[in-house]
Amino acid sequence: MNLPVPSGSVERPRWPAPSRFRRYQGPVMLSLLAICALVTVLTTIGIVAVLGLETIHFFRESHVSLPAFVFGTEVDPPKFGIFPLIWGTVMVAAGASLIALPIGLLSALYLSEYAPRRVRAVLKPALELLAGIPTIVYGFLALVLVTPLLKACFEPLGLKVDSYNALSACVVVGVMIIPMVSSLSEDVLSAVPRSLREAAYGLGATKFEVSTRIVLPAGLSGVAASFILAISRAVGETMAVVLAAGRMPNVTANPLRSVETMTAYIVAITGGDASYGTPKYLSLFAVGMTLFVMTLGLNILSGLILRRFREVYN
Template sequence: MPTQTIIITLIALLIFSYFLGQKRSIAVSSINNGRRDLHSRPHYYGYMVAIWAGIPAVLILLLWTAFNNSIVTSLTISTLPESMQTQSKDSLGLVVNELRNLADSGQIADEADPIKREAASHYQRLQGISKLAKTVIVLVVALLGMIYAWRLINPELRARNVVEKVIRVAMILCACIAILSTVGIVFSVLFESIRFFEAVPPSDFLFGTKWSPQTSIRSDQVGSSGSFGAIPLFVGTLLISTIALVIAVPLGLMSAIYLSEYASKSVRAFAKPTLEILAGIPTVVYGFFAALTVAPFLRDLGESIGLSVASESALAAGLVMGIMIIPFVSSLSDDVISAVPQAMRDGSYGMGATKSETIRQVIIPAALPGIVGGILLAASRAIGETMIVVMAAGLSAKLTINPLEAVTTVTVQIVTLLTGDQEFDSPKTLAAFALGLGLFVITLLLNIVALHIIRKYREQYE
């Protein structure tokens, strides 16, 4: 039976065992004063029987599927002649692959080599046995589990506690998957970064002011000396993010205040979703908006007042990025401002405060943790943004804080380092991981600051 069929049969069996358990619990209970004297409600007994039938069987199925191939393969290899077994690992792998293909294609008889023919049919036989054994064992274990749990059922059995414990473990596993993925990503970035720092000293990376990640294959090539000073990149990132935040924070906050305090219901119903659409526009669209509309406009504007603006400028990228992150600020701030209790407003109005005084001195301070959260979310979005910068701010790693010049950012450099055919052992590619680690540390610090601010003000906010 193929695995899919086993799974379907198993599901049918689980549904059956659920009803079996439920029925059984009702059958073994007696009715006193109109209530059954069961410890748990009948469906818990059903779930318990299903759990007993399901979990061991599924575990066996998983393990079997995971180890089946390697066991069958090693069994097959052990039947091969001594000379073939002692070959190098690579050529043994080739032979095994050949045997597998032979067995799967069903053309064993066409093979000229009798040893291989023999081995391939052995392999085929083993796989057949394994499949049959898997079907039988899984279904038998499921049935045994079902019967065992069914026999356990009596009115004193604490089925609800069993079921709740299993569900709790399942939830812990779900949480673990998220946590382990994070840990895995961090470590993979960390190990690659360590490899990078073996080639390039950390001080050069952290404090160098020249970024030109060109390494060469032959030492006599032009540009053979790569330099990996990350400062221009981080300064570029900071510059563009700052411009974006300077745009987004006032605009977002003001629109949030308007939406929550001044706008009529109908305006709000229309304006809020419209603002949120901004967050749904793909960043690549913002990118060509920045490159084709905003950047030329800024350049012409600069020319007309006698400033030289690069055709790809940090200002253009920052402006468009600022527009892009407005919804992060406005939407979250609007939610927290609306959540400030009416009692706060009444208290302030009741003492003769005007609306603007109330907003500035009572509502904004009360909503501050949420507003800071929104701003930091927007900031990490700005720091991580790539597409707009690629298209509007250029690739040249210039160390400048003049927003009218072209700069580049960490994320853009990671993209250029890793696109195309790359060898994953040169400092050039490994530098991408070090940059990624740097970004990760910065966003982590931002989050810590955010949490600190929120915690500091939260206790004052009822």
């Protein structure tokens, strides 16, 4: 056989050596990107540092003890009891959840199980648009639409409705978080494998049975996580609550009375005449810290549920 034997010196093609620009661009960009990622970490550190330091500052200036702060029932200085604010916040969040969670879950089930493809293609963007409406709009609606409606409903029954009241806040915040519940739950429910549904249908189950006994249990952890995220959102909601629920820190179970939430208090302090460094001004940081801890706790809980109870299908 006569194979061409390579001679001693083969001319290898010459690639241009990487220019200095090309050699350094990668590492330089990498460090810039790392700095970007660092910004997110620094944001967290910043939030914790600001809230923590100023909260300590508050406790030092105001001479309020921690139990007196948490359980005190008088908001005004020099008592600085936050309990009425927590009460108002929990009340609004609970009422909003009563409205949003069932409706959100049902519409998630509809979108993932019942809706024909073309209906879905219209409804999903509509829900997304709804989620894009700013909260100030909901606050305005509470003021000009919901509260007058409530007055028309309840005042003939002899019940007094405050012009700022907790119920209208519950209604608008509830409506506001529906898209969040439905879109997060729908993602989870759609991810339940098709084989589970078809097995159930094959055994003669109806659509209702497949939805409630197969799909829902399979996606339960995700649905629960979306519920908790929505509640956390309701707790942190500000403008709708400021305009709907008002500024009266009442501890009451009557939803037709005015209540004050933590977020409303913070807005009121910034808009007020308290100057920097006074205990009244610093109290906004302490209230903000409480709010931050509550929402962070809920968010972490939601993540834990998602990870701990996730059903894994192969």
